[in-house]
Amino acid sequence: MTTAEDIALIETTVPIIEKMGLKVVELRRNYAKLKLPIDQNTNHIGVIYAGSLFSLGEVAGGALFLAAFDKTVFLPIVKQVDIRFRRMAMTDVTVEVAMTQADVERISAIAEKEGKADFELALEIKDRSGEVCCIVNGTWQIRKG
């Protein structure tokens, strides 16, 4: 599958994500950068709603899956996410996610053998000035489809 198809998967497959206007900034092997606009995601005080910030972090795990793992073999699920809201997000925000090729191969090998394998991600959601608005720590899992 091409990267264009992966980008469409990330941006449009889940209707509520599409309504948030989440976009792929960059998607390449073992790396993704995503952007969430403030416009569709404001809360009662005009900053980005917590649930939209969470979704940006959660989708980052799915984007990394597409960037790193063999989607003809595995499916991703999210098991657990912890998010800390450090400061209000008053601009569009972005998140970057990456994994080393060694980790991709190690996790894939476990999942090939055992049918599933967990992977953990520690992410920072940053505003336009580079300030960290949220810290996201989560566990995702790949499973043989």
Added chain:
Amino acid sequence: MTTAEDIALIETTVPIIEKMGLKVVELRRNYAKLKLPIDQNTNHIGVIYAGSLFSLGEVAGGALFLAAFDKTVFLPIVKQVDIRFRRMAMTDVTVEVAMTQADVERISAIAEKEGKADFELALEIKDRSGEVCCIVNGTWQIRKG
């Protein structure tokens, strides 16, 4: 402010929450029950998207704030949330949130004195059969407005 106005605040103030179709089932002193429909919130495999489940838990904290605290004095923020996805949500889901009057008074007194006070909530998001789909543990804060 009346309960009808509080219900409108919960359901319609944040546009992306309104798009999720989140509804108040019951709102009374120190208690709220909220419902998230599956229809607007499906993911790529037809179950409720993780970000929508998170939002249901997050809004529960805001709903409890309206049900329990003096909103002419305090404002609520969410500081941190941990969510565990135990099983897929294949139906509409609900969450209940409550606080004892003693805790409401204790937390209000701290915030009156110190300008802010944290409160923690442990929540279960349940499907129509009563199965727990997600476990949410979070810290919210009330601040003098």
